[in-house]
Amino acid sequence: MYFFKTISEQIKPAQTDFSKKSKTNRLVLAAIFASIAEILQSMGGFLPGIGYFISPFATAPILLCSMLSVPLGGITYFLTILLLLILVPSELIVFPFATGLLGLGIGGGFHFFKKRIAIISSGAIFLAAGILTLLYGIKFPVLGPAVSSSFSFLASSGILLFSFIYAWIWVDLGLFLFNRLKRFIIRS
Numbered sequence: 372m373y374f375f376k377t378i379s380e381q382i383k384p385a386q387t388d389f390s391k392k393s394k395t396n397r398l399v400l401a402a403i404f405a406s407i408a409e410i411l412q413s414m415g416g417f418l419p420g421i422g423y424f425i426s427p428f429a430t431a432p433i434l435l436c437s438m439l440s441v442p443l444g445g446i447t448y449f450l451t452i453l454l455l456l457i458l459v460p461s462e463l464i465v466f467p468f469a470t471g472l473l474g475l476g477i478g479g480g481f482h483f484f485k486k487r488i489a490i491i492s493s494g495a496i497f498l499a500a501g502i503l504t505l506l507y508g509i510k511f512p513v514l515g516p517a518v519s520s521s522f523s524f525l526a527s528s529g530i531l532l533f534s535f536i537y538a539w540i541w542v543d544l545g546l547f548l549f550n551r552l553k554r555f556i557i558r559s
Contacts, residue, residue, distance in 0.1 A: 372406070372486040373487065374486070374487050374491075375486055375488060376453065376487050377485045377487070377488070378481075378486075378488060378490065378542075378546065379481050379482075379484065379485045379490065380393065380436055380485065381549075382481055382549060382553075383547065384499075384530070384555075385439065385549070385553045386438075386439055386440070386482075387555070389440065389543075390440070391438045393425075397440065397443055400436070400443075400449045401436055401443050401446050401450065402447075404432035404433070404435065404436045404447045405432070405446075405447045405450035405451045405454060406454070407431075407432045407475065408429045408433055408447065408451040408466075408471070409451050409454040409458065409459075410431070410434040411426060411428045411429040411430075411431075411453060412415075412426050412429035412451070412458075412459070412462050412465075412466050412470060413426070413458065413459040413462055414426050415462060415516075416459055416461055416462055417460050419453070420467055426462070426470070427470060428466075429451075429466065429470045429471070430470050430471070430473050430474045431474070431540060431544070431545070431548060432447065432451075432474070433447055433448055433451065433470075433471050433473075433474025433475060433478065434473075434474035434477050434478050434541065434545045434548075435453045435478075435545065435548060435549060435552065436474075436478070436551055437474055437475055437477070437478020437479060437554070438477075438478045438481050438545065439512070439556070441475075441478060441479050441482050444474070444475055444478045444479070444489060445475065448471045448472075448474070448475055451466065452466065452467050452471070458461070463493075464505070464511055465513065466511075467501075467503070468501035468504055468505045468513075468514070469498060469501050469502060471521055472497045472498060472500075472501040473497060473498040473501075473537070473538065473541060473548060474541075475491050475497060475537070476494040476495075476496065476497025476499075477490060477491075477493065477494035477503075477538060477541055477542055477545060478499065479493060479543075480493035487542065490542055491535065491536070491538045491539045491542050492538075493538075494534075494538030494541060494542065495531065495534040495537075495538040495539075496533040496534075498534040498537065498538060499530055499534040502514075502530050502534065503527060503530060506518065506520060506526075507521075507522050507532075508519065516532075549559055
């Protein structure tokens with residue numbers, strides 16, 4: 372069964388090797404990941420049109436860093452928020468509640484759960500909570516005029532379903548990227 376397969380065991384050796392690195396090396400890697408996440412997230416403002424297709428990839432650096440170490444992923448997340456606050460404040464509302472939160476949720480899922488379904492669900496819950504907070508708590512029209520700011524069970528269910536599918540894509544994409552980059556990350 373695809374969803375009940377254990378996948379977190381694939382990253383345990385890399386996490387162990389990464390934890391043996393010096394604190395300075397780990398913090399430098401977190402700063403590099405935060406810079407990459409900030410650049411990717413700000414593409415929506417710098418390159419209208421195509422930049423909106425690039426900015427969702429800001430999840431990848433947060434996810435990869437969180438897969439290695441949850442505390443370091445949190446540092447990368449907050450550092451990216453600070454960089455966005457200084458450099459591109461217009462992107463600051465989406466990253467903390469959607470893009471970055473998804474990376475933290477999935478990365479944390481790799482540490483706390485073993486099965487694919489649990490890891491996907493943790494990312495989906497984080498993403499849905501962020502979108503629902505933006506939409507109904509802050510009343511920011513994150514989904515545009517298609518979804519009203521007043522609570523709707525149908526819209527909330529659709530957001531949860533979308534979050535699950537989107538987190539599923541990111542879990543598989545994160546594993547692919549991690550397997551491609553782990554030699555470079557651990558060796559540096």
